[in-house]
């Protein structure tokens with residue numbers, strides 16, 4: 436058996452074409468959504484991601500507001516740009532590209548952001564709202580994973596999802612989405628302290644691999660027919676990017692997300708969703724959909 440593909444690239448394209456329609460509707464109401472990005476330093480990877488986000492914006496009609504600071508920027512200089520973006524009416528949502536340089540208090544920067552403009556869904560206010568079942572921006576990668584499953588008709592309701600990794604952007608937050616009554620999954624959160632990871636994984640109907648450990652998930656860990664989502668990014672001995680899922684898993688799983696081409700494009704698409712929804716909320720348009 437070879438797993439069916441959870442095609443993130445195609446699904447992200449479909450979401451983007453739906454967003455184009457919503458952006459047109461906003462423009463008809465006189466609202467122009469705009470995504471701001473703050474990039475500090477000159478890490479080539481971060482530059483590339485940020486450029487990709489602005490390319491996505493152009494595709495769906497969202498304006499781009501780009502702010503850059505050198506790697507030597509101080510906490511105060513970064514916070515000044517955050518305040519400017521908070522007040523800039525052209526910026527309806529924004530992200531501070533992570534990680535910030537060493538020595539910068541990241542949480543202090545993020546807490547300074549206007550929660551109404553949080554495009555990542557990772558502001559403490561947004562995460563708090565998620566815990567409290569209130570509407571607000573959702574974390575992009577978890578939301579992208581759920582949307583990817585939904586659009587491929589993979590049953591989440593009643594499923595046992597085993598998540599590997601306790602990072603803020605994926606591991607810690609995805610359980611909050613999956614256990615809402617609308618998703619209705621049962622979630623086990625595993626991490627490096629989990630005693631018998633293989634035993635946990637073998638119970639899973641759906642595996643979310645977000646540990647950042649190359650090829651951590653082996654074919655023998657996977658229940659035949661399970662859906663496996665590869666979120667991980669790490670480098671092998673030769674510096675080549677690899678996912679958390681061993682290629683052999685495709686022979687056992689029922690569904691697999693390629694990496695690249697799976698969760699990454701979905702993260703970017705759901706960022707755009709957050710920008711459009713924030714602009715809709717600000718304009719008093721109700722499109723929770």
Ligand SMILES: Nc1nc(=O)c2c([nH]1)NC[C@@H]1CN(c3ccc(C(=O)N[C@@H](CCC(=O)O)C(=O)O)cc3)C=[N+]21
Nearest residue numbers: 484530531532533534555695696697698699700702703
């Ligand atoms: N405030 C903030 N928000 C983020 O969302 C954020 C961040 N900081 N810092 C860095 C990480 C990383 N990240 C990626 C998103 C999409 C792809 C993506 O689309 N990757 C493509 C291909 C990448 C390639 O070919 O190199 C894919 O998986 O198919 C990758 C990485 C968002 N991040």
